[in-house]
Amino acid sequence: MRIPQIVPFFAALLAMTVVGYGGEAARGDRPLSVVDPSTQAQVASFSRSHALVIGNGDYQVKSAWIDLPGVVKDLARVRTALERHGFTVTVATNQTKAQLETTLTTFISRQAGQEDTRAVVYYAGHGYTRGKVGYLVGVDAGNPQNDLPGFLNGAYPIQSVKVKAEEALARHVMFLFDSCFSGSLFVPLRTGPGDYLLAKARDPVRQFLTSGSANESVPDRSLFCDEFIRGIDGAADVIVRDGYVTGSELAVYLKERVQQRAQAEGLNLHPQAGTGQPDEGRELGDFIFQVPGGTPVAAVSQPPPAKVPTAGGFDDADIDRQVAAQKAAKEQSATFQSALASAFAKAEARHSDADATAEQKRETWRRFLKAFAVDDPLSAEDERLRALAQTRLTSIRDAAPVPVPVPEAPVRPMSGPAWASATGKDQYGTWADLTVGGVVQRMRLIKAGTFTMGSPANEASRDADETQHQVTLTKDFWLGDSEVTQGLWQAVVDNNPSKFQGADLPVERVSWEECQGFFEKLNGQVRSGGFRFPSEAQWEYACRAGTTGAYAGDVGGLAWLGDNAGGTTHAVKTKGANAWGLFDLHGNVWEWCGDWYGDYPAGAARDPTGPASGSNRVNRGGSWYYNAWNCRAAGRDGSEPGNRFSSLGFRLSAPVQAGP
Template identity: 35%
Template sequence: MTTVTPNPGKILYLALLTLAAMFLYHSLARTPSCHAKQGKGIEVVIADSSGERVGLYEGSYALVIGVSDYTAGWPDLGSVPGELNRVETVLKKQGFKVIRVMDPDSRGLKRAYEDFIGRYGYTSGNRLLFYFSGHGHTRKGGAKGYLVPTDAPNPRRDEQGFLRKALPMNMILAWSRQLEARHALFLFDSCFSGTVFKAKDLPAAPPHISRATALPVRQYITAGDAGETVPARSVFTPAFIDALEYGWGDLNRDGYVSGTELGLYLQEKVPKHSRQNPQYGKIRDYDLARGDFVFQLASSGATVTKPEPSRKTTLSVSANVAGARVLVDGRLVGETPLGDVSVSPGTHRLRVEAAGYDAYEKRMDVESGRAVSLYVDLSKAGPVKARLFVETTPEDARVRILNIGPAFYPGMDLDPGRYHVEVSADGFETEKRWVSLSAGEDENISIRLEPVKVAAPAPAPVSRQPQGAFANNLGMKFVFIKPGSFMMGSALSPSEVVSRYGGEEKYYKNEHPQHRVTLSKGYYLQATEVTQGQWERVMGSKPSRFSNCGSNCPVEKVSWEDCQQFILKLNGMEGTRKYRLPTEAEWEYGARTGTTGAYAGDLDGMGWYDKNSGNKTHGVGGKAPNAWGLYDMHGNVYEWCQDWYGDYPSGSVTDPTGPSTGSYRVIRGGCWLDLAGCCRSAIRYRLEPGDRNGGLGFRLAFSPGQ
């Protein structure tokens, strides 16, 4: 019989191991009920480089916001929804409960942050991640950054309107200081100034996980700096996903990706594939800048307690009015604040109502297994409105209400009172009439205009009459533009433009220097913008935001690249290679028709802009043409030109075609939502070739003999 002598060290080791296992068992046995009840977040216990264990998070929550469908002059970002699907997936793998908000307006964007912070921001053990994908903007010397919601106008056209709608970074900084959560990371797939949080001395290498990691922190990462633009397809978001999915953000190979590592990785990776330079740092507050956000990788050995995955599809609704009734498909499901009510996947009609407030109604598509959270801002009910209808002869006469700002449209809701109605049309006497409206009633009036009586018609400027006309097989009409010379650019200084039309000087500097341009050969220019009907016949699609406007309305929401595909197909259908976009010089020469002022005539009579458009596009050719016979050169939709964007030359040029290469293409002419100053003959702007929005279209050109 062999006698085994016990090893005291081994016995002590086994005893300690048993005690540790019992402690871990009892610890975990106490926590699942809490996590199962919440169904949110995870608890992570990590080991630092010295081997001791540091507890970090009790719950993990992410607010993911995407803006792709802009309505007030910013290019749409069509790739955002798909990119955020991947962000949501990778965050769920990290144990986050994800709250997703798509295409919020200004109120919705602010409420999304406030509602999320109100729910999850005041628990000290929480880990919070905020992800925004959309446009950003910087103003006033590159110090003030803003997030752009769907309804914020482009500040180049309406800076005051932009400031009323956009969400300033200073507000996000204020929210971050109010948080009780241990760690908060803000990621912005946007370009704006990061100086509000950019640290003076950034680490050359990321620190290892330590006890200091668990200290509070507020970290920020943006996709680019001031003056940079968001590309049509993001580089920042895929790089963020790869950093976590494949562990490429784990720079010191310890099994974790810290917020600092993520910032360093993105700052090195993104500029290799785009013109963006990510900015990152911590809040300038010592007490909130000592820790570091942590993502754990599968290889880290972290202890992770995950809740059972929920397959329930739920809806939660909060509002600015407590006790508002919430109805889904006409069935009362509760009152606000309403939390996690089970709904079936599919399309539902939501209605939120409260006495003394206008009801809120929305159709929602709810995906299976998704928790949908919605904030509703109910407006106080105003006085009962009246509606006004004006029947005119001729039918296309223009109707204005002189004592209010908004543009008239048939059946518009108006407060009870007296309104000064003006009806006008080219070739007819203008008539004005006062109309009284009573609450809750429809008022229909009929106004017939009398033709202007003149001794003889004024002779047309013979030198500018179209010398020829052409119509192709699709009915596209073209007029011939004779060769000649003109002064290209603005005769007004930027400060003079601002004093007359508003805006900021920086948006008008690219109209200078004014210089003489000679076009040595005549060319044909399409009489109208390409219509939705023409686009559909060639491409078989309906891309326009205002698709219900009709087949004679200009096609919009098309990129420069889309236009090239249209031209390629049209040339194939016509058996030719002649169609193209006009050069920028051809476009302005066609718009000016020998004039030297802001417009080729009366803007109200020739173009659709913010004062008369009713916030939408209109059928082409609905206004007066210029002397060449070209319609809608001022307003309705911006028009792509063939040129790369660049600075104007300082001297005279002949047949210019713009720079040989570049990053942006030129757009001209202004659109339906622009101020009058942005519809001038000289106005020019730039967009990336892949950009699209609801104010962006084109017209075609070709040269004789092609």
């Protein structure tokens, strides 16, 4: 932070570029080619490089946030450095929360919208960490200590930045936060030997670097900014010395140099590094900077001579420490791998023990995955064994906590919906089964009613877009008791795009637009279907099931989320149901809704269906990858209709009048 009780930070978000929405663009865009020195073959190329540099220094609430005069100089220095590295740079200053949302969204869709792109976003300004939630502070934010609603109305959650990073189509995206910030919000960054440079250059990546850990203080004169510029200009090219600086090399350099300089000035800074959502192989890649004027990879046959140390750069002692650190890392890796192999062998023995109960076996694998969750950057064996452990855990189904409904013999519908293969009643109410190609999707009748939508101002981790208001739904509707499974999707459209494969797993990596095609085919296969997405109001009404808290019950018993999912989706209906017999509305995968994402109405609403237009469609419920606060009943998010993620699926809804 830059002042004692408020944790400010200086975030450099290496991802994307903005043109034509209030920022000033400068040319610097040029192609980048990476060539294998042993074969002279090009192994990776980038046609464009874009950077968005944001600076917040002139804050409106002076009693809450001091102005940051150093931001202006830092922006100019960063802009010049990135242009020197071939980036087209756009500068945006003094952004409110709403402007941050617009700036980032526009940049993601325009400048970071093509695969062969390197994207960099640099934010300088105040930041704040509240509990485990980090925020970029808009210039309109209030004081979080005595005006929490005012703060939340002006603060932009880091979680939203992470989502936007995943929405970017650019192959390489890096975020740097020059501030005290919790590294626990990101997956630990894999840093490995430099000889993996070329292979990593081919693969996508979302990388995050911060100048400090939680509860540390960043000075207004930024050490991180100094070393970031020095690092990409060549000081960080110390592992391979090939004229390139990778994100991993930059992370090692910044951790060393910022900590050294901070200690010399009596400060306490411990830079952190991490990655975003591990999807589409993105954790495998590594961001690439080319050292200006450096020797091209194609011309390197032998390692170049050591560079003469410059003031503030690495000296021989620095390199000695680097070598010692790498040696220690190899020793730690060997110890880790030995313990890993031993623990896996014991878990396998328990798994094969005929006397062990299913729950005992599940607990053994859970403990193994928890104990060895940290990635070893020097070996792939831990990844292989974690994947095997997850497979073993998933295979043990008979101990899963599946609620047992009151048995009731199905009957052929007489007055039920025309699409139903069977109907009945149980302790949750009326149900009807939709059957396609032998795959059954149970639908629940949700009765009309009135409820309070949104969250109260004192709900932990709420966002400003959750303003409470009364909503009346005047019509009954049908809603799937689970997310649409891969089995049902395949029965309707005869393909399966999901990352995590399994007939009973929720379908994911399906865009809002692709779901429209699914609905069209499904409604063409059944009588009087009318199947579609639920509205956002219908979704929250059903999720709450008459409750008023953040969750419809104990979230651990209802939801597969980041704390318990083990890095994957799970079969639907293997957690508990809410009071209306609906499963997985909290967690497993986010769910598309029919509405455009936008502000709630100012007052009470009847049968709302969202704004008439927009750029993002609503996502609800959180997922296997996210923390519990993302899974709250009132939690909202949005994504462009064409986007696909392994954490995003949907469930069916249908009007009651769709029938004879």
